[in-house]
Amino acid sequence: MRVVASCLCGGVRFTLPGPVGDITACHCSQCRRASGHFAASFDIEGDIDYVVLETLGTYETPKGAMRGFCTRCGSSLWFRDVDGEVSVEAGAVDGLTGSRLTSHICVDDKGDYYDIDDTKLAESEYGAQGPEVSL
Numbered sequence: 001m002r003v004v005a006s007c008l009c010g011g012v013r014f015t016l017p018g019p020v021g022d023i024t025a026c027h028c029s030q031c032r033r034a035s036g037h038f039a040a041s042f043d044i045e046g047d048i049d050y051v052v053l054e055t056l057g058t059y060e061t062p063k064g065a066m067r068g069f070c071t072r073c074g075s076s077l078w079f080r081d082v083d084g085e086v087s088v089e090a091g092a093v094d095g096l097t098g099s100r101l102t103s104h105i106c107v108d109d110k111g112d113y114y115d116i117d118d119t120k121l122a123e124s125e126y127g128a129q130g131p132e133v134s135l
């Protein structure tokens, strides 16, 4: 089963191996800037296959990871870490994901204007930056 995902304007549409896995919210400053709030994404195993590839843009982060987005509508689409692992933004999935948000990472770096009032365990990817927060 392939899951379909796309940007807001339809300039980028792709499929990925399903089903959608557990969704992780990342509160780091890069994800907050890229998404406008915080990112919610899931890891995929296997490759993205593009159906429409008119407006895909990529941005290389300072650490060498890559973000895929639409150059026309600005939608955040995927993130490829330096180790090659790819995650896809949950909001890009067409229709129902059939999955759940199960964890929060980089919570020490979250914005100051919201609380994570989630009953799920929050874990910090960078534990040295502060105490882990259990919510």
Ligand SMILES: [Zn+2]
Pocket: 007, 008, 009, 010, 011, 012, 055, 070, 071, 072, 073, 074, 075
């Ligand atoms: Zn677009």
Ligand SMILES: [Zn+2]
Pocket: 026, 027, 028, 029, 030, 031, 032, 039, 106
């Ligand atoms: Zn992040």
